[in-house]
Every structure is written in C-alpha cells, then in structure tokens.
Amino acid sequence: MANIAAQRIKREFKEVIKSEEVAKCAIKVELLNDSYTELKGEIAGPPDTPYEGGNFVLEIKVPETYPFNPPKVRFITKIWHPNISSVTGAICLDILKDQWAAAMTLRTVLLSLQALLSAAEPDDPQDAVVARQYKENLEMFQLTARHWTNVYAGGPHVNSDCDEKIKRLVDMGIEDHQARAALSSYNWDLERATEQLFS
Amino acid sequence: MDSTTESVKKEAAGSGNNNSESKDENKKDDQMFECNICLDTARDAVVSMCGHLFCWPCLHQWLETRPNRQVCPVCKAAISKDKVVPLYGRGSTKQEDPREKVPPRPAGQRTEPEPGTSFPGFGFGDNGFHMSFGIGAFPLGFFTSTLNFGDSRPSAAPRGTQQHMEEQFLSKIFLWLAIIFIAWLMMA
Ligand SMILES: [Zn+2]
Numbered sequence: 001m002a003n004i005a006a007q008r009i010k011r012e013f014k015e016v017i018k019s020e021e022v023a024k025c026a027i028k029v030e031l032l033n034d035s036y037t038e039l040k041g042e043i044a045g046p047p048d049t050p051y052e053g054g055n056f057v058l059e060i061k062v063p064e065t066y067p068f069n070p071p072k073v074r075f076i077t078k079i080w081h082p083n084i085s086s087v088t089g090a091i092c093l094d095i096l097k098d099q100w101a102a103a104m105t106l107r108t109v110l111l112s113l114q115a116l117l118s119a120a121e122p123d124d125p126q127d128a129v130v131a132r133q134y135k136e137n138l139e140m141f142q143l144t145a146r147h148w149t150n151v152y153a154g155g156p157h158v159n160s161d162c163d164e165k166i167k168r169l170v171d172m173g174i175e176d177h178q179a180r181a182a183l184s185s186y187n188w189d190l191e192r193a194t195e196q197l198f199s
Numbered sequence: 200m201d202s203t204t205e206s207v208k209k210e211a212a213g214s215g216n217n218n219s220e221s222k223d224e225n226k227k228d229d230q231m232f233e234c235n236i237c238l239d240t241a242r243d244a245v246v247s248m249c250g251h252l253f254c255w256p257c258l259h260q261w262l263e264t265r266p267n268r269q270v271c272p273v274c275k276a277a278i279s280k281d282k283v284v285p286l287y288g289r290g291s292t293k294q295e296d297p298r299e300k301v302p303p304r305p306a307g308q309r310t311e312p313e314p315g316t317s318f319p320g321f322g323f324g325d326n327g328f329h330m331s332f333g334i335g336a337f338p339l340g341f342f343t344s345t346l347n348f349g350d351s352r353p354s355a356a357p358r359g360t361q362q363h364m365e366e367q368f369l370s371k372i373f374l375w376l377a378i379i380f381i382a383w384l385m386m387a
C-alpha cells in the first residue's frame with residue numbers, strides 16, 4: 001500500500017476514535033489488518049427511522065490511491081433501503097463515487113451513510129424493488145425496513161405477523177432469508193411470494 | 200541541544216507556568232497548518248482561492264486524479280493549478296525533498312504597486328517607459344528608455360509566468376513602435 005494511504009488511515013483512525021460521535025455510540029471503526037487496507041465500520045440506525053435501535057456493520061476497503069479515490073464500502077448487515085442492495089449490500093451514494101473529495105475521511109463517510117439512512121433517495125436507487133415499494137407504499141416500506149432491522153441489526157421492534165408468514169414458508173422448505181426477501185418484495189402477500197418461490 | 204530547544208519552546212509558549220495548556224495550544228496551532236489531504240503538516244504549502252491549505256504534491260495529485268473535475272477537496276469550489284498561492288514562511292528557502300514527478304510549485308505573482316504619477320491613459324508608470332516626446336534629445340532619449348525598459352524595473356517577473364510573458368510582449372511592441380517611428384522620421 002502506498003505510504004500516504006496508510007499514513008492517512010492511521011491519522012484518521014485517531015480522529016474517529018476521539019470524535020464525539022463515538023462517545024454517543026453512533027459510529028465506530030475497527031482495524032481488520034495491520035496494513036490499514038481493511039476496516040470494519042459500524043453505524044447506529046438514526047432515531048425516528050425504521051433503522052432506529054439497529055446496529056449496521058460495514059465492510060471498508062481502502063484502495064492504494066486513497067484519499068485521492070474513495071474507500072470501497074458496503075453493508076455487511078442486511079438492510080432494506082432504496083439506495084442499498086438488499087442482496088449484496090452495495091451502496092449507491094454520490095460521495096463514494098464521483099462526488100468524492102480528498103479531504104473527506106472515514107468519519108465523514110460513516111456520517112453520510114447514517115444520513116442516507118435518514119433520508120433515502122428513491123429516484124437514484126440501488127435496489128429497484130425497494131425503491132418502488134418506498135414510492136408506492138411508504139407504510140409497507142417502513143414496516144419491512146423495521147422488520148429487517150429487528151432480524152439482522154438487533155432492532156427492538158418484533159413484527160409477529162411477518163414472523164408468522166416467514167414460518168409458513170420455512171415449513172414448506174424455503175430458507176429463512178429467502179422467504180423474508182420474497183415476502184418483502186411482494187408487500188408481505190403470502191400467496192404471491194409462494195407463487196414466485198415455487199415457479 | 201535538546202534542552203535548548205525545550206527552553207525555546209517554553210519561551211515561545213509564553214510564561215510557561217502551565218505545561219499541558221501550552222501543549223494543547225501548540226497542537227491547535229499545528230492543526231491550523233495541516234494539509235487537508237494528507238492531514239500532516241503541509242510541506243511546499245499552497246492555498247487555494249477559497250482559502251484551503253494543501254501540500255503542493257498532494258493537491259497536484261488530486262488535480263491529476265480528476266482532470267475533468269477540478270474542485271477544492273474541502274469545499275468543492277472550482278480550482279486550478281494557476282490559481283493557487285504558494286505560502287513562503289520564514290526559512291522556507293531550502294527546498295526539501297522536491298519530488299521528481301511533481302512539477303515545481305507555481306510561483307507567486309508579484310503585482311507592482313500603483314504608480315503615484317502616471318499619464319492618464321497609460322498605465323506603464325514611472326519606473327518603466329517614459330513617453331518622452333520632447334523635441335530636443337528626442338530620438339536618443341526615446342531609444343535609451345526603450346532599451347532600458349527591462350532593467351529599470353525593480354524586479355523582473357520569473358520566467359514562464361503570466362507577468363513575464365506580458366512584459367516580453369510589451370517590450371516587443373515598443374521595439375516595433377520605435378522602429379516604425381524612426382522609419383517614419385527618415386521618410387519625412
Ligand atoms: Zn499533504
């Protein structure tokens with residue numbers, strides 16, 4: 001790794017650790033190797049969103065050309081959000097692409113992701129299915145996102161209706177996450193989800 | 200040697216009755232002069248027109264990374280190589296570690312102060328070219344002032360800068376004017 005990238009991460013690392021957001025348990029960064037190329041990020045779901053109470057883990061890969069090019073970030077924790085792939089965790093966020101600026105840091109990236117959880121941009125979607133649900137049935141979207149937060153990110157809101165429907169599909173031999181993804185995509189319509197899974 | 204620098208630092212920090220406080224202050228001062236890209240103390244420092252500080256090698260690499268989108272890495276204002284101002288601190292004359300790949304830092308641009316007595320309509324001022332259209336020693340006076348044009352200025356702009364080019368251009372124009380004038384005199 002180029003020296004400047006490692007030096008930068010070392011300095012930033014101190015900044016993130018010291019910053020006040022950490023004290024409030026809102027963001028966190030952990031080193032995964034000695035060469036400062038792979039890190040684990042964590043953000044808390046923002047209050048007054050379906051993600052509240054959840055803890056979302058991120059994979060951060062620092063390229064050799066950092067900070068002249070952005071870090072590569074994706075969600076490891078499964079999440080239901082128009083700008084994040086519900087399958088791969090890939091993120092659609094301008095500052096991680098062409099709007100990156102060399103003065104930005106891991107701290108600003110994590111805070112921007114937290115802001116993205118508060119304010120989705122369904123017109124610039126990463127996950128078309130989620131984005132359509134967000135635009136056509138906001139209540140259904142919020143219910144689904146809250147359920148995913150509960151199951152995958154440790155959120156507090158249990159939805160027994162969702163759990164019941166998933167159990168029905170699991171009993172038919174469908175894998176738990178597959179059942180959840182199908183039901184989520186079809187607005188928790190058990191019949192249509194079953195149809196799609198067995199077609 | 201160490202003790203000397205220590206005492207100098209203490210003096211610089213004031214009376215030095217509270218060590219931790221002065222240390223914090225030093226730290227703040229240091230951060231003021233950190234490059235916004237590498238987050239280290241800026242070397243070969245330059246400042247953008249929007250006022251953001253960078254190492255010249257860092258800023259150069261940023262501009263090279265995105266040639267089509269040249270924006271300030273901090274505030275995203277439009278920037279360009281020609282519009283950064285180098286910072287020359289005291290004792291910055293020694294050129295440390297000039298990277299081979301990086302072009303030399305852009306030079307500072309000196310603009311001459313407004314002249315006190317200048318001909319209306321001519322902005323050349325009194326240290327450059329006098330429009331001496333006196334009858335007496337006219338051709339000679341004309342020539343000497345033309346030939347002395349470059350030397351009579353307190354400082355020539357560095358080669359390659361905008362100002363340098365302009366001066367070259369101006370002096371060429373006056374040379375041609377002089378030649379035409381003399382040709383006209385001979386024909387008359
Ligand atoms: Zn720098």
Ligand SMILES: [Zn+2]
Nearest residue numbers: 249251271274
């Ligand atoms: Zn700026």
